[in-house]
Amino acid sequence: xxxxxxxxxxxxxxxxxxxxxxxxxxxxxxxxxxxxxxxxxxxxxxxxxxxxxxxxxxxxxxxxxxxxxxxxxxxxxxxxxxxxxxxxxxxxxxxxxxxxxxxxxxxxxxxxxxxxxxxxxxxxxxxxxxxxxxxxxxxxxxxxxxxxxxxxxxxxxxxxxxxxxxxxxxxxxxxxxxxxxxxxxxxxxxxxxxxxxxxxxxxxxxxxxxxxxxxxxxxxxx
Amino acid sequence: xxxxxxxxxxxxxxxxxxxxxxxxxxxxxxxxxxxxxxxxxxxxxxxxxxxxxxxxxxxxxxxxxxxxxxxxxxxxxxxxxxxxxxxxxxxxxxxxxxxxxxxxxxxxxxxxxxxxxxxxxxxxxxxxxxxxxxxxxxxxxxxxxxxxxxxxxxxxxxxxxxxxxxxxxxxxxxxxxxxxxxxxxxxxxxxxxxxxxxxxxxxxxxxxxxxxxxxxxxxxxx
Numbered sequence: 529x530x531x532x533x534x535x536x537x538x539x540x541x542x543x544x545x546x547x548x549x550x551x552x553x554x555x556x557x558x559x560x561x562x563x564x565x566x567x568x569x570x571x572x573x574x575x576x577x578x579x580x581x582x583x584x585x586x587x588x589x590x591x592x593x594x595x596x597x598x599x600x601x602x603x604x605x606x607x608x609x610x611x612x613x614x615x616x617x618x619x620x621x622x623x624x625x626x627x628x629x630x631x632x633x634x635x636x637x638x639x640x641x642x643x644x645x646x647x648x649x650x651x652x653x654x655x656x657x658x659x660x661x662x663x664x665x666x667x668x669x670x671x672x673x674x675x676x677x678x679x680x681x682x683x684x685x686x687x688x689x690x691x692x693x694x695x696x697x698x699x700x701x702x703x704x705x706x707x708x709x710x711x712x713x714x715x716x717x718x719x720x721x722x723x724x725x726x727x728x729x730x731x732x733x734x735x736x737x738x739x740x741x742x743x744x745x746x747x748x749x750x
Numbered sequence: 751x752x753x754x755x756x757x758x759x760x761x762x763x764x765x766x767x768x769x770x771x772x773x774x775x776x777x778x779x780x781x782x783x784x785x786x787x788x789x790x791x792x793x794x795x796x797x798x799x800x801x802x803x804x805x806x807x808x809x810x811x812x813x814x815x816x817x818x819x820x821x822x823x824x825x826x827x828x829x830x831x832x833x834x835x836x837x838x839x840x841x842x843x844x845x846x847x848x849x850x851x852x853x854x855x856x857x858x859x860x861x862x863x864x865x866x867x868x869x870x871x872x873x874x875x876x877x878x879x880x881x882x883x884x885x886x887x888x889x890x891x892x893x894x895x896x897x898x899x900x901x902x903x904x905x906x907x908x909x910x911x912x913x914x915x916x917x918x919x920x921x922x923x924x925x926x927x928x929x930x931x932x933x934x935x936x937x938x939x940x941x942x943x944x945x946x947x948x949x950x951x952x953x954x955x956x957x958x959x960x961x962x963x964x965x966x967x968x969x970x971x972x
Contacts, residue, residue, distance in 0.1 A: 651873055
């Protein structure tokens with residue numbers, strides 16, 4: 529059975545690369561910086577997005593594509609903050625793919641948008657394999673997930689331009705060595721930007737906002 | 751592309767059901783109670799297993815199959831406690847399947863074993879779709895993942911015989927309503943046993959141990 533699966537998976541990945549390239553062309557022509565935000569369930573993707581909208585929303589026009597198995601809780605949280613959000617329901621599917629994003633783009637008004645955040649399905653494994661056309665993959669790891677996670681789930685950390693270590697406010701109450709996370713993440717990807725933040729207290733978020741704003745400015749200048 | 755994927759997935763799931771049924775026959779003939787332990791990364795699968803071995807290991811002979819993308823950290827943690835553990839590395843694959851468990855069984859000495867725990871890959875989505883031949887699926891949800899998770903990732907909660915809500919020691923420091931988790935989990939599956947535990951402090955674990963021991967005794971009596 530395992531052998532049977534391999535060529536099929538390869539075909540799907542090849543078809544996805546083609547669609548991702550089409551999406552990327554659309555983003556580049558429109559001058560939009562696009563991130564693919566990935567993490568385990570509950571690591572804080574939507575919370576980071578809410579904080580980012582609160583801080584950058586006044587200066588940068590944003591839009592959001594929300595990926596979820598079947599609910600629209602997260603899109604509702606984003607829309608409440610006055611940002612355009614489209615919900616993709618994967619109907620049980622464990623990741624977003626290029627085709628789903630292409631369909632979602634038809635429902636978005638991209639006029640003037642400078643930053644598009646695609647919030648992937650909560651899953652530290654599958655989303656890493658499917659490019660969506662984004663300029664940067666960003667992984668969030670919560671301190672409560674444990675400091676062994678980069679080496680146990682390496683692909684996402686290898687491919688991400690930035691790693692956001694969230695929930696640092698809980699460090700006094702748990703066994704988690706942030707230096708170990710940093711070291712193993714850097715071992716997998718030496719060029720990764722690493723941010724230590726708490727979406728609850730706001731600690732560490734300014735460095736994340738600054739990185740994102742710089743990326744948007746670089747895209748604007750091209 | 752989406753349409754292309756559907757028949758393939760169905761074939762894989764059908765092939766998996768056949769292999770899972772073969773595994774189940776093997777477990778039943780040997781009189782072993784088998785659980786498929788599933789959760790997001792870092793919710794506490796291995797920690798719950800360690801506590802369970804410490805408590806039940808003297809009375810019940812256990813064995814463990816560990817599923818991970820590529821590391822063997824978890825199998826090493828189990829073997830350190832004197833319990834037979836076989837590591838399955840999925841090489842990036844996001845779930846265990848019946849075939850992988852069948853291969854792992856060839857490497858296990860099941861003589862006298864009464865409880866086999868299969869620790870699945872950390873993922874709240876994909877593992878739920880693949881039966882391994884187990885008698886009971888058990889989902890662990892950590893309080894730090896948030897109280898909206900049963901309704902956002904419903905399949906695993908629908909199919910599980912037991913839900914272990916872990917890390918209740920962190921409740922004073924986070925925004926998580928355990929009653930909301932209970933209500934939504936029961937809405938998805940009214941017959942699910944629910945345990946509130948802390949693998950760190952030991953709170954709530956006796957009820958989990960008692961449930962598991964009862965299941966092993968019922969299997970022994972058959």
